[in-house]
Amino acid sequence: MTTPHCFSVNYQQARQKFITAARIAGAEIDSFENSCSGVGGAGLFTDVASIGQAGAENVLVLISGTHGVEGFAGSGIQSGLLTTGIAEALSANARLVMIHALNPYGFAFLRRANEDNVDLNRNFIDHDKPYPVNREYDKISGLIAPRSMSAPANIWATLRFLWYRLVFGNEKLQRIVTQGQYAHPDGLFFGGHFATWSNQTLDQIATRQLAGAGRVVVIDLHTGLGPYGKGEIILSEPEQNPAYQRAVAWWGEARVKSTESGESVSSHLSGTVKLSFTRMLVGAEVTAVGLEFGTSPPLEVFKALREENWLHQQAGDNHPLAARIKQQFLKMFYPDDDLWKQNVWEQSELVVRQALAGLEDESPKVIDAISPPGS
Numbered sequence: 470m471t472t473p474h475c476f477s478v479n480y481q482q483a484r485q486k487f488i489t490a491a492r493i494a495g496a497e498i499d500s501f502e503n504s505c506s507g508v509g510g511a512g513l514f515t516d517v518a519s520i521g522q523a524g525a526e527n528v529l530v531l532i533s534g535t536h537g538v539e540g541f542a543g544s545g546i547q548s549g550l551l552t553t554g555i556a557e558a559l560s561a562n563a564r565l566v567m568i569h570a571l572n573p574y575g576f577a578f579l580r581r582a583n584e585d586n587v588d589l590n591r592n593f594i595d596h597d598k599p600y601p602v603n604r605e606y607d608k609i610s611g612l613i614a615p616r617s618m619s620a621p622a623n624i625w626a627t628l629r630f631l632w633y634r635l636v637f638g639n640e641k642l643q644r645i646v647t648q649g650q651y652a653h654p655d656g657l658f659f660g661g662h663f664a665t666w667s668n669q670t671l672d673q674i675a676t677r678q679l680a681g682a683g684r685v686v687v688i689d690l691h692t693g694l695g696p697y698g699k700g701e702i703i704l705s706e707p708e709q710n711p712a713y714q715r716a717v718a719w720w721g722e723a724r725v726k727s728t729e730s731g732e733s734v735s736s737h738l739s740g741t742v743k744l745s746f747t748r749m750l751v752g753a754e755v756t757a758v759g760l761e762f763g764t765s766p767p768l769e770v771f772k773a774l775r776e777e778n779w780l781h782q783q784a785g786d787n788h789p790l791a792a793r794i795k796q797q798f799l800k801m802f803y804p805d806d807d808l809w810k811q812n813v814w815e816q817s818e819l820v821v822r823q824a825l826a827g828l829e830d831e832s833p834k835v836i837d838a839i840s841p842p843g844s
């Protein structure tokens with residue numbers, strides 16, 4: 470079934486659709502207001518819709534908008550599930566918790582980072598300890614977050630990136646740039662110097678919603694990495710870890726990848742949202758994954774990230790190139806293509822239903838392997 474009407478054109482509309490669908494589905498709704506104002510002064514909220522038995526043993530957590538702008542896909546999936554009867558698919562001892570727009574600022578203003586220019590998926594680390602050092606990023610920080618986008622500056626940057634690609638290879642260069650950094654607050658993939666509002670909010674949500682849960686599945690919805698329209702289920706755990714083995718049993722080997730082994734479209738990261746659940750829910754069986762959908766080739770996505778960050782840090786929204794840069798940026802995380810949305814929706818619905826079945830199953834087995842489009 471396709472649900473194009475569940476996808477939105479801006480944060481306000483996405484929030485409205487989500488809340489309306491959640492109310493109709495009989496969900497309890499809990500809203501957390503961010504201190505920043507949204508577009509036109511409207512409020513910014515992370516909303517939580519929960520359905521099913523309070524204090525249930527089995528809980529599925531579905532998160533959208535960890536990376537702001539990526540929330541368009543995640544929100545459409547969440548609203549689609551609510552309007553197509555996911556509530557009826559829950560057994561008596563299961564609960565579904567949907568966290569909508571974990572980073573509402575980034576969602577509303579079409580940014581991947583939050584109001585502090587922090588990448589939330591690098592922010593869930595121990596801020597009392599020394600921050601990880603990314604020396605290679607330090608060396609090229611001026612290329613990643615340039616002060617100028619003039620033609621000569623861009624030609625120089627392109628040549629230097631080509632040289633680094635020759636020296637390191639694609640995979641290592643991706644790792645250097647994206648693994649996270651804690652030394653350049655105006656750069657990309659900055660992990661922040663404190664637990665952000667979204668980080669603290671997630672902690673409150675987990676305390677309210679997950680106390681007493683024994684088996685928890687977390688699916689954090691993302692876009693921007695991998696082949697167009699294809700979903701990959703990403704874990705940080707190595708392949709011998711029980712969480713990884715459960716994931717393979719529930720979703721099939723073809724779709725599940727570990728960042729540890731280097732097979733995933735994503736580099737291995739610490740400080741992610743999904744890992745925070747494993748740390749918070751000591752004693753529970755936690756299977757925490759990212760579900761990532763591809764959009765455009767990595768170099769195009771990187772170019773758009775770099776330009777948008779320059780616009781935000783250096784040029785400002787009134788710059789003559791602002792509209793073009795923002796439009797291109799949005800396309801990298803939310804293609805204006807109904808077929809892409811349909812693919813994303815169908816794969817996500819299946820992944821969620823398989824997760825619910827997996828939560829029920831004492832001896833997990835493969836339910837129905839996903840066949841990705843074009844493969």
Ligand SMILES: [Zn+2]
Pocket residue numbers: 536539690691692693
């Ligand atoms: Zn993401």
